Amino acid sequence: MEVKRNQLSAWLYLLPTIILMAIFTVYPLIRSFFMAFAENYNYMTDTWSSIGINNFRIILGEGSEFLQYLKTTCLIVIISVPISVVLSLLIAVGLNSIKKLTKLYQTIFFMPYVTNSIAIGMVFSVMFAGDKSIVNYVLELLGIGGQNWLGGVSTYGNHASYVSQMTVLLIYIVWHSLPFKILVLLSGLQGIDKQYYQAAQIDSASKFTVLTKITVPLLSPQIAFLTTTSFIGAFKEYSSVIGLFGAKEGATGGHYDMRTIVGYIYASLTDLNVGEACAGAVVLFVIIMVFTLLKNFISRKQIHY
Template sequence: MVGQNQRKTFLKAMLYMLPALVIIALFVVWPMFHTLRMSFYEDFNIFNKTGEGFGLSSYIWVLQDPTFHKALLNTFIYAIVTVPVSIMIALAIAILLNSGIRGSKFFQTAYFLPYVTNAIAIGLAFRFIFHSEFGVFNKFLAIFGIDAINWLTDPDWAMPTLCIFGVWSALAFKIVIFLAGLQGIDPQLYQAARIDEAGKWKMFTSITLPQLGPIMAYQFVIATINAFKAYNEVVGLFGDDGPLHSAITMVYYMYDKFYNANKYTIAAASGVIMFLIIMVFTFIQLGMSNRKADQ
């Protein structure tokens, strides 16, 4: 009797879960294994899309490809620059927004807006702003006597321009999270500090920062993962991977190998490498923040 009931609930639960499970199995779980398998094929027929053999040749190819080195380097630069910079700016803005000034509702609306925007569309707007001839940014710099910079067409400037755009796009999300974190700090902590006549800076370093610890760790992990997956920002800003591929990222590399060069196994191998890098970084960062929390 009990067994029959259990089977009945199980069947019912299966029916409820079926739509979600079918889609997730087909488009999430299966691709995980299949992409992994593809990355080890020695031979791949792109017409009937089947492969044969088992070996490391795709990985060796990717790891020896200078374009992949470039993509890897750029992705690291992008992460190392945009993650800390955007976190620091976002924290500063969140603290100002939380300081009880008038009009803070309006400011919040303004600062959160970029969160919902389309990276391709706003990338086009930045392309227009950064245009070397009639872009408003160069015109603005000209007021201070600074010569026009080829933000988008000079290979040496491509990464700095991408990083500026990357920081701008990443701010909104982080400000929201920090603001929520700041508002969650117990006001009594500050009152106690005030009785001790602690200065603003002292309060910041001894109350605000430690209280924001877990949120800070969360922001670093999420921001790093997102930075490693940068793609839309690149295409939005340059239309491709920048002058002389100077702004190519890992995802762009994978997409390019797959879609433009039809090298499916190479794309799969680079995807797996990307996944491994993201995993390693996530664990290092989580490990570091856990150790800090233990102290």
């Protein structure tokens, strides 16, 4: 009797959560999957003509917009992830090797994490945009020469190239993604046994050898974790684009140069093109599942942390 009552009370404690999850997580997941495969779906009347892969054929077909956005997203992923991992590793190693002011530096490096990505995106766009921007000014001083980074009328031409837009976006994404990586790597570094370094000192190994032969291998679980999670995060990049470019999602209105997969999903949804939005979301879902499985596989292989 006692056990039965316990069972009941446990489910009562979970009841609100389960109801909310059923409505806002489980049901949406199933329905979104369904809508991705339903053809001519009308969400108002909940009717469809047939079940098939037509939505996927549209978004993945030859010369579709979605493929262009997928390319942009993949570029972001491939470039931003390695750069941010290497940079955060350098900073973490630097932080670990100093004795004074560590707290101050740590606090500074963590600041981008707690900021609003839309707000600071706007700051970056002010720093880059136009002839009179601080970045162009510094570049002119250094003799490199400025650039029309974010479009608009400019002495550098009235057109911002794909590369220059992408450069600003990548700088912002890396800037924003460093803190979390530094935090994880630093706590990993602090967990490394000092004996390894003492042994290296006796063998009078160079600092570079120590970094590549001791520090990086011993940090491999953290690096693998960060790489896979940032792959996932970078595939979902969206708010940094909105912060930098606004609703135009690119330098020039109507071109959506910097639109990502998630940007496409929301744009289709706003246009009430639900089927294609769902198909896009399923593609994203599959990509993320692959990386999640990869992450779980890697972390199971390296249990020593």
